[in-house]
Amino acid sequence: TQLLEQSPQFLSIQEGENLTVYCNSSSVFSSLQWYRQEPGEGPVLLVTVVTGGEVKKLKRLTFQFGDARKDSSLHITAAQPGDTGLYLCAGEVRNDYKLSFGAGTTVTVRA
Amino acid sequence: DTAVSQTPKYLVTQMGNDKSIKCEQNLGHDTMYWYKQDSKKFLKIMFSYNNKELIINETVPNRFSPKSPDKAHLNLHINSLELGDSAVYFCASSQEASPGELFFGEGSRLTVL
Numbered sequence: 001t002q003l004l005e006q007s008p009q010f011l012s013i014q015e016g017e018n019l020t021v022y023c024n025s026s027s028v029f030s031s032l033q034w035y036r037q038e039p040g041e042g043p044v045l046l047v048t049v050v051t052g053g054e055v056k057k058l059k060r061l062t063f064q065f066g067d068a069r070k071d072s073s074l075h076i077t078a079a080q081p082g083d084t085g086l087y088l089c090a091g092e093v094r095n096d097y098k099l100s101f102g103a104g105t106t107v108t109v110r111a
Numbered sequence: 112d113t114a115v116s117q118t119p120k121y122l123v124t125q126m127g128n129d130k131s132i133k134c135e136q137n138l139g140h141d142t143m144y145w146y147k148q149d150s151k152k153f154l155k156i157m158f159s160y161n162n163k164e165l166i167i168n169e170t171v172p173n174r175f176s177p178k179s180p181d182k183a184h185l186n187l188h189i190n191s192l193e194l195g196d197s198a199v200y201f202c203a204s205s206q207e208a209s210p211g212e213l214f215f216g217e218g219s220r221l222t223v224l
Contacts, residue, residue: 002153033212033213035213037152040217040218041217041218042115042201042203042215042216042217042218043154043201043213043215044215045212045213048211048212086152088154090154090213092209092210095209097159097166097167097208097209097210098156098159098167098210099156099210099213100156101146101153101154101155103151103152103153104152104153104154106152
């Protein structure tokens with residue numbers, strides 16, 4: 001059983017469309033991170049959220065942390081082919097010193 | 112100048128062999144990790160070391176033995192390789208034991224035949 005469930009598993013959209021990826025858990029997290037991984041490379045951090053209800057924006061990407069700190073979402077506006085990749089959420093349960101990852105959402109943006 | 116570098120990038124070997132993967136970070140971080148990513152892209156933590164001391168040891172077979180000669184290096188030795196060990200192994204580092212941001216290497220793809 002995974003600590004973090006991501007949905008959908010795969011997402012294929014046309015350039016210019018919007019998309020949302022979800023990350024859910026029954027556990028409370030002290031912080032939650034989103035990473036993007038491209039083929040043949042390691043994941044790279046996009047954002048960290050730590051406060052329940054927090055919203056962070058990174059250009060066309062909007063990240064939200066749920067009020068209860070159990071879930072998060074990533075919304076991409078006007079997606080571009082360069083947004084293609086594997087999006088991973090990762091959470092740290094308080095004081096357990098490890099980051100647990102969701103299974104990822106593979107996003108493909110078609111030109 | 113690569114921040115977290117691991118070698119080799121690709122490793123193809125026969126069942127039963129012993130192999131090692133090396134990792135070095137030049138970020139001055141205190142904590143290093145090994146993660147395993149399976150064919151479904153799921154990343155699972157295996158080990159973490161903080162200043163050369165083992166702090167996380169997940170349910171990993173004894174055939175896997177990490178070694179940290181200093182805080183900039185964390186190597187992974189695998190004995191008696193099995194088919195199910197085929198995966199991409201990622202080394203990562205973070206500034207402190209309470210992870211914060213993880214910096215990953217490019218991964219080492221292990222294929223056991």
